[in-house]
Amino acid sequence: MDDLYREVIIEHYKNPSYRGKLDPHDIFFADNNPLCGDHIEITLQVGADGAVSDARFDGHGCAISQASADLLMEHIIGKPLEEVKQLNKQDVLDLLGIDLGPVRLKCALLSLKVLKAGVYGLGEAGDDLVE
């Protein structure tokens, strides 16, 4: 766990590949984790084939929340929106490669929550999206 925290998470936190904003974009959503002040917003471009052609995240917060957002953007590019809708908690944990207690889990899942609320076109990002 020690090494994983350093390598995967710190690397994506310090040198994210997908930080930024897409303009124009087809999908946008933003939300906070009020308990720790993490903030994530995502912008997606969707191709004529219904797949994510490009994706970016922006925001601030702990290493886990920001690294998981970067990993998630990398993961969904090229994937059909229908497949993105099926992503769940375990997928994010697999991307991070670590087990997390309930508090850090909220940090890790914020980006997925924001992503799914955007893809589903919801008004609000609920915890039921990431169960």
Next chain:
Amino acid sequence: MAFEIRKIREDFPTLARQVRPGVPLVYLDSTATSHKPEAVLAAMDGYYRHSNANIHRGVHTLAEEATALYEQAREGIARFINAPAARQVIYTRNTTESINLVAYTWARANLKSGDVVIATEMEHHSNLVPWHMLAAERGVRLEFIPVTGDGLLDLEAYQKLLQLGPKLVTFTHMSNVLGTINPAREIIRLAHEAGAVTLVDGAQSVPHFPVDVQDLDVDFMAFSAHKMVGPTGIGVLYGKQALLEAMPPFLGGGDMIKTVHLHSFTPNTIPYKFEAGTPAIAEAVGFGAACEYLSGVGMDAIAAYEHAITEYALERLEEIPGLRLFGPSADKKGGVAAFTLDGIHPHDVAQILDQDGVAVRAGHHCAQPLHEKFSIPATSRASFYLYSTTEEVDRLVEGIYKVKKYFA
């Protein structure tokens, strides 16, 4: 009795455990909850093994024993805070419930729309939200004593607020984030001069230094057993007798009544008026044992020891580049060190420290408005108690350097 840290640590079984094989625990989160000594565990275990019965009314031996233990604990707690009488010590679940008891009974019987309640900007949510709820329901007006940049209450601003003629002044005796020990006696004296009733959140003071409710002349005082080497699930509301007697009851049910008819009841005398239903009996017994344990060590000795640890900790932490400490200097605070590290989120700090067995808390510590005041979402917080050591502070400092290296 001399303060022998090695002996004290032996009293607390959890302190000897390893977090993971080869990684001993460095517990720096006593502000959230303390560990429990053998004496408290044995008292509770002994109660269940030997005397277990429901209290009051029972005439059989076990019921009488259980009642006696429950009431002896109340007497012990009363002595611990120098309450004039044990009946002024009301058992609740915790500090939060004690404050809510005052908000639901005394405040709803005495406050009306437009009346002023003064609190402070450094309150724990448990001494904020009950007043928000009252404000929404009754139109009571909330005012706050500001916190200065170095983490002290602005007493000049307080004096001005008193001109509003508040009905209640409520404040934390010691901040669970800044560690600030507020000048309670002075705040209470001024409140009384302005005609206000006072409620002190003693969740962090009663565990850490001698608190004498008569010397403070406080009207209500709330605290929790679990932060003072006692069990979870039990706390106390202390109150002045005349106030408690004039208050309507809180929860209705068994034990809190004198007589019940189909269409009416008469409430019991204090403290029972406020203790409806079967209470946390074993926990009360544990609470009594906790007070006895702390008195045995000596609250003056505990306060002096914690002060030395805190001074040492602040000194070591101040040396770390990029570390910002919150709260006043060691002479004005208890054993709490809340800090941020440049560019590193407190959650990451806490998680990396945990890898080395160092337990600190990260977040807003149920004091979100205070963090907003300092424009930060969260802090990491290390806190100390009678069983903390300077070696543990050293482990914390080493851990923080390691965190910095990760993120360098």
